[in-house]
Amino acid sequence: MNRKMVSKKLFASGALMAVAIFSMASMTSAAEVKKLAILVPEQGTDFGWNQQGVDAARIVAEKYGLEFLPAEGLGYGDVRPTLRELAEEGASLMIGHASGYNTAAPEIAKETGVPVAIVDQPDALEKGLVTDYTLSGHEGAYLAGRMAARMSRSGTLGVVVSGEPPSWNSQSAGFAIGAKAEKSDIKIIYAVIGPAAYADAAGGRRVTESVISAGADIVFGQGNGSSFGMIGAVETTKAVDGGNVWFIDVIGDKSSIDKGHLLSSVMWNMVPVYSAMVEDLKAGKFGTKHYKIGLADNSVQLLKTAHIPDDIWGDMTTLRQDIIDGKIAVDQVSDAQAVRKLMSSVEAGE
Amino acid sequence: MGALLTEAFITSLVFGAITAGVPLLLAGLGEQISEKSGVLNIGIEGMMLMGAYCGFAAAYYSGSFWAGFLFGGLGGAAVAVLMAVFCVRFGMNQIVIGIALTLGVEGLTALLHFFQFSRTYPRLGESGALRIPLLSDIPVLGSALFAHHPLVYLAVAVVFALGWVFRSTFIGFNLEAAGNKPSALDAAGVSVIATRVYAVLSTGFLAGIGGAYMANVGAGLFIPFMTGGAGFIGIVLAMLARGRPLWVLFGALLFGASLALTTALQVAGLNIPTDVVQMLPFAMVMLVLVIFGRHSYLPPALGHPYVRGER
Numbered sequence: 001m002n003r004k005m006v007s008k009k010l011f012a013s014g015a016l017m018a019v020a021i022f023s024m025a026s027m028t029s030a031a032e033v034k035k036l037a038i039l040v041p042e043q044g045t046d047f048g049w050n051q052q053g054v055d056a057a058r059i060v061a062e063k064y065g066l067e068f069l070p071a072e073g074l075g076y077g078d079v080r081p082t083l084r085e086l087a088e089e090g091a092s093l094m095i096g097h098a099s100g101y102n103t104a105a106p107e108i109a110k111e112t113g114v115p116v117a118i119v120d121q122p123d124a125l126e127k128g129l130v131t132d133y134t135l136s137g138h139e140g141a142y143l144a145g146r147m148a149a150r151m152s153r154s155g156t157l158g159v160v161v162s163g164e165p166p167s168w169n170s171q172s173a174g175f176a177i178g179a180k181a182e183k184s185d186i187k188i189i190y191a192v193i194g195p196a197a198y199a200d201a202a203g204g205r206r207v208t209e210s211v212i213s214a215g216a217d218i219v220f221g222q223g224n225g226s227s228f229g230m231i232g233a234v235e236t237t238k239a240v241d242g243g244n245v246w247f248i249d250v251i252g253d254k255s256s257i258d259k260g261h262l263l264s265s266v267m268w269n270m271v272p273v274y275s276a277m278v279e280d281l282k283a284g285k286f287g288t289k290h291y292k293i294g295l296a297d298n299s300v301q302l303l304k305t306a307h308i309p310d311d312i313w314g315d316m317t318t319l320r321q322d323i324i325d326g327k328i329a330v331d332q333v334s335d336a337q338a339v340r341k342l343m344s345s346v347e348a349g350e
Numbered sequence: 351m352g353a354l355l356t357e358a359f360i361t362s363l364v365f366g367a368i369t370a371g372v373p374l375l376l377a378g379l380g381e382q383i384s385e386k387s388g389v390l391n392i393g394i395e396g397m398m399l400m401g402a403y404c405g406f407a408a409a410y411y412s413g414s415f416w417a418g419f420l421f422g423g424l425g426g427a428a429v430a431v432l433m434a435v436f437c438v439r440f441g442m443n444q445i446v447i448g449i450a451l452t453l454g455v456e457g458l459t460a461l462l463h464f465f466q467f468s469r470t471y472p473r474l475g476e477s478g479a480l481r482i483p484l485l486s487d488i489p490v491l492g493s494a495l496f497a498h499h500p501l502v503y504l505a506v507a508v509v510f511a512l513g514w515v516f517r518s519t520f521i522g523f524n525l526e527a528a529g530n531k532p533s534a535l536d537a538a539g540v541s542v543i544a545t546r547v548y549a550v551l552s553t554g555f556l557a558g559i560g561g562a563y564m565a566n567v568g569a570g571l572f573i574p575f576m577t578g579g580a581g582f583i584g585i586v587l588a589m590l591a592r593g594r595p596l597w598v599l600f601g602a603l604l605f606g607a608s609l610a611l612t613t614a615l616q617v618a619g620l621n622i623p624t625d626v627v628q629m630l631p632f633a634m635v636m637l638v639l640v641i642f643g644r645h646s647y648l649p650p651a652l653g654h655p656y657v658r659g660e661r
Contacts, residue, residue, distance in 0.1 A: 042574060043460065045468035073460045075575060164624060191616045192624045199575040202373075202568030203609075206366040210613045213362035225573035232473050232570040240358060257471050336624060 033281050036061045036274075037069035037091035039079055039105075041098045042199065042224055044072050048252040049224050053097040056270035063271075064278050066092070076100045076198070080108055087112035093281055095274065099165045106130045115286050117277055120165045126287050131280075133273050133291040134166050134334075137250065138174030139323050140266035140300040141220070142330040143316050144248050145178025147264065147302070148218040149186045150312050153241060156187040158216030159343065160208050160230055162197040162223035166334035171250060171266060173333035175220045176342040189216050190343035197226055204229030212237045218246045218263065234261045246307070253303055265303040272299050296324045357490050359617075363610040364494035368502065369568050371606025373398065373577075375505055376560030377584025378591065378598035379512055380553035385588055386516070387549035388529035388651040392448025393433045395581030396455035397554045398561035401426035403459040405562020406474070406572035407466070415477050418566045419501055419559050426558020427551050429455055434550040438543055441655030452581070460574035467572065477567045499567055501559070508556075512595040525549055526593075529649030532656045542656045557581065586635055590642055601638070608634045 036057055044054030054070055061068035069091055071082050079101050086094050091114055096105035099120035109116040109129045117131050124130050148157050157179055159172050172190065179186045189211050193203040204226035208219055217239040221230040227249060234245040246263035254262055273291040280286045293299035302320070304313060322328045333339055377394055384391035391397075405422025409415050429451055436442045479497040486496040516522040524545050527535035532542040564580065565572045583605060591597035608631035615627050 043464045043468050045464065047471070073457070073464070073574065075456060189617050191613055192628065195625060195628045197578065199573055200578050201571060201573040201576050202370070202564050203578075205569050206370060206609070207613050210359065210362045210366060210610075210617060213358040214356070214617050225576065228471055228473070228571055228573060229569045235473065236476055236570065240356075259473075340624070 033064065033066060033092040033278055035067040035069055035089065035091045036064075036093055036095075036278070037071065037086040037089075038095040038097055039071045039074055039082060039086070039101060041074055041076050041100065042072070044070065046224055046252070047254045047257065048227060048250070050097070052251050052268055052270055053095070056274050057095060059271050060274040060278060063275065066278070078104060080104045083108040083116075084112065087114040093117065093277060093286075095277075102132075115281060120167065122166075122290055125290075128284075128287050131277060131287045131289075131291075133270075133277070135268060135270070135273065135291070135293045136167055136170040136174075136332055136334070137266045137268055137293065137300045138170040138332050139295045139330050140302050141171035141174030141250075142178035142181075142323070142328075143302045143319055144220060144264060144266050145175035145180075146182040146319060147178075147308065147312055147316055148175070148220065148246075148248060149179040149182035150315075151246070151263070151309075152186070152218050153243060154215050154217045154239065155183070155185070156189060156215035156217065158208070158211035158214075158219040159188060159190045160193065160204065160211055160219055160221045160223070161191075162193045162200060162204060162226040163195065164192060164336040164339070168222045168250075169336055169339045170332045170334045171222060172220075173339045173342050174330055175248075176339075177330060177333075180342075186344070187215065188343045189214050190340060193223070193226055198223060199225040201226050201229035201232070205233045208233035209237050212239060212245055215240050216245075217241070217243065218248065220248045220250075222250045231261065235259055249303075255303070255305060258305075260307075262305060263307050264305055267301045267303050268293055269299040269301070272297060295320055360490055361494040363614050364491060365498075366613070367603070367606040367610035368495070368498060369606070370609045371602040372502055372505055373560035373564040373568065373580055374583050374587060374605055375509070375599055375602035376563065377557045377581050378587035378602055379508060379595055380556030380560070381584050381588035382591060382593065382595060382598060383512070383525065383549045383556075384553040385652055386525040386529050386593060386649065387546045388532060388649055388654065388656070389433075389437060389546050389550055389553075390444045390448070390653045391430075391433060391550060391553050392445050392585070393429060393451035394448075394553060394557045394584055395577060395579065396448075396452035397426035397429045397433075397557040398564070398577045398581045398584075399452070399459055399575075400429045400455050401558025401561030402565035402576060403462060403561075403572055404428075404558065406565040407462075409474055409562075409566050410472055415474075415499065415501075415566055419562050422562020422565075423555040423558040426556070426561060427554040429558075430550050430554025433554070434547045437655065438546045438550060441657060444653050444655075456575060459572075463572060463574050471571060473571045474566055475570075499563075501563060501567070505563075506599065509595045509599045516593065516595070526649075528656075529651050532651050533658075536656075536658060542658075546656070557584070560584070583635070589648065590635075590638055592642075601635075604634060604638070605631050 038057040040050040042050045095117045102118040102121040105116040208230040234247045249265035251268045401422035404425025405418040408421030409418025436447045437444045477499045480500045482496040486492045528545040587601040
C-alpha cells in the first residue's frame, strides 16, 4: 500500500468521523421545530385523556406556529408504521400519548432521529431523542378525596380504574389520602376492571355496579372509554340507601353530557407540558428532564359543578392554597401495591 | 370482608357474571356453527364489534332494545358476508381474512362513532328485565338469576335448539359433513359452499346479537374497540366445547363468573396483586383447556377451502 493511498484513507476516515461527530452533536443541539405530531389510541373526543392530549397539542401548535399532525384512534396495538409515516411527513416532535406506545416510540426515534415524548416510563430519557411526561394529578385527587369524604352519606367511597399506570395510581392514592385526612374511618373500595381495560365500557359498568352495591355512594373513576360505562352505572344504580350516586371523573370535563351525577373531575391541562417540550427542543435541552403538572399553575384543577355545596367548595379552595403554600404535602404514590395498601378494602395480609 | 357480603353485593356479582357471559355465549355458539362446517371464523371479533355498533345505533334511534338486537345481528351478518365471499367462495386464507375483517371493522366503527356519537356519548337507560315468577323471588340469587332481559332466556333456548339441530336434523348432518368430509357431502348432492355460507352468516348473526347485547345491556352505550377480544374468547369456548352447545354455555358462564370473582376478590379484601386477580378468567380457561383440550374436537377440514375434485 503506497503512501498516497494511506493518506487518502486517513483523510476519508477522518471525514467520516467528522460527519459522525457532527450528526451526533446536531441530535442534541437546538433544533428547528416545524411540525408537531401526537398519536392517541382513541378519538380525541372522549372528554378525557385522549381529548385533553389532542386539544393541548393543537393549542401548542397554534401558539408556536407549527403544523399540527394528529393521529387519532390508533388503538392499543403496534403504532410503528404510523410513527414512521409521521417521521416521513417531517414531524419535528412526535408525542406518543399512551403508555402502550412507550416501547415503539423510542425505537422509531432512534431509527428516524425524530424526537419522541412518551408516558409512564420516567427512566427512558435520552437527550435529544426521548423524553417522558408521566403526569400526576395527585394533588387534585387529594382535594377530590377530601370532598368525597365530606359528602358521602354511607361513609364508603369507591375507586374504579381500568388499569394501573403510574399516573392513575398516584391519583388513586391521592384520593385515598385525602379521604382519610378528612375522615379517618372512611371506607374505600378499590377495584380494577382489568389489566388494560381502557375501552371496556361493559366492564366499567359491571365493576362500578358491584362497588355501588357494596356500599359506595361516591365513585372516583379513572378510565378512557370505560369511564362512560362507569357513568352509565351511577346513572342507573341506586346507592344502598336508595339515594343518588355521585361520580368524580379525571382529566377531562364531562359536564356537557352529564345527567345529574357528575360531582367533579380532577382536570388536567397539558398545554404547559407540551409548550415546555417545544421550548426545550428549540433550546437543545429535549430529553433532559421530566415534566410536571400541579395545582400551582392550574394545570391541575378540581372541576366545580353545581352539585358541590358552596361551603364545601370554599373549604376545597382553602385546602388548595394550603397545598400550593406547602402547608399540606401530598405524597405521590405510583406503585400499584402501595396504592392498594392505602385502600381500606384491602385488609388481609396487612 | 363479611360486611361486604350483603345480598345486594352478591346479587350484583351474579347478575354481572351472567351479563358478561351472554355475549360470549352467543359468540361461542356462532363460532361453533362455523367450525362444524369447516370454517375457522377468526373474524368473529369484528362481527361482534359491528353488531355492537349497529345494535346500539338502532336501539338509540328507535328506542327499542329488540330493534337493537335485530340490527346488531344484521350488522354482524353483513361482516360475515365478506367472510363468506372471500373465504368460502374464493377460498382465501381464513385466518388472514378474519384478522383483516376485524381490523377493518375496528377502524370503521371508530370512524362512525366519531361522526355520530363522540360529542354526546348517548347512553341507553335500563334494558327492562323479565322477572320469572316465583324463581325471581328466591332470596339472594333469585333476582340475579331470573330477572334478566328476555334475550338472556332466548340465548339459553338457542343452546338447546342448536343441540337438537346438530343431533337430529339434516342441517346438523350437513354442517358436520361439510367440516368432516366435504367431498362426501358434495357427492350426496348438497352444496358444500352453500352449507358453509349459511353457517358463516349464522355465525355473524349470533355474534352480532352478542355484540349488541354487550353494548346495549352490558354497557348501555357504544365505545370503539369495546368488545376487547370477546370474540376470541368465543373461539376458544367453541373449540373447547367439542361441538356441544351446552358446553359453550358452561364455558361462557364460567368465564363470566370468573370475571365477577375478580371484582369480588378485590372488593372483599385480598392483598394480592391485581394482575394476579385479573389473570383468573384466562387462567380458568387455560386450566379447562389443559384438562379437556386434549380431546377438543376439530373437524378435519377446518380451515381448508373446499375445491371440488381436489384431494
